[in-house]
Amino acid sequence: MNIEELIREVSKKEKVILTDLKVNKDYPIKAHIPYDSFVNRSFSVGNEIILGIYKNQERKIISFFHELAHIKNTKNYSSKYLEEKAMWKISFQLAKKYGIPKFSKKTTEWYKNQLKSYNKGK
Ligand SMILES: [Zn+2]
Numbered sequence: 519m520n521i522e523e524l525i526r527e528v529s530k531k532e533k534v535i536l537t538d539l540k541v542n543k544d545y546p547i548k549a550h551i552p553y554d555s556f557v558n559r560s561f562s563v564g565n566e567i568i569l570g571i572y573k574n575q576e577r578k579i580i581s582f583f584h585e586l587a588h589i590k591n592t593k594n595y596s597s598k599y600l601e602e603k604a605m606w607k608i609s610f611q612l613a614k615k616y617g618i619p620k621f622s623k624k625t626t627e628w629y630k631n632q633l634k635s636y637n638k639g640k
Pocket of ligand 1: 584588602605
């Protein structure tokens with residue numbers, strides 16, 4: 519099973535709406551959001567995951583699980599930083615659950631850099 523198939527399968531199982539920009543290419547235009555906003559970035563709105571443009575497949579899959587973690591989350595966190603940190607942790611647990619137990623060190627470093635964009639304590 520390739521990454522795209524896995525993402526579709528998990529979306530179905532978790533009952534989330536998937537908008538994958540690789541498939542839904544006209545989404546940025548329709549949403550009036552610059553295309554660049556979706557490069558290496560994904561979003562979740564309500565029950566929908568808007569999966570951005572990734573060259574790196576590991577980043578794509580872990581970002582998908584990160585957004586899924588946000589959707590499934592019911593906890594309140596005292597800061598955005600703590601919330602993001604928890605969501606990244608959960609995203610790796612979800613990936614494991616769905617058959618991807620390991621990610622490269624580069625991917626781990628990448629997500630830690632993503633986390634740095636949220637200031638601690640805010
Ligand atoms: Zn997040």
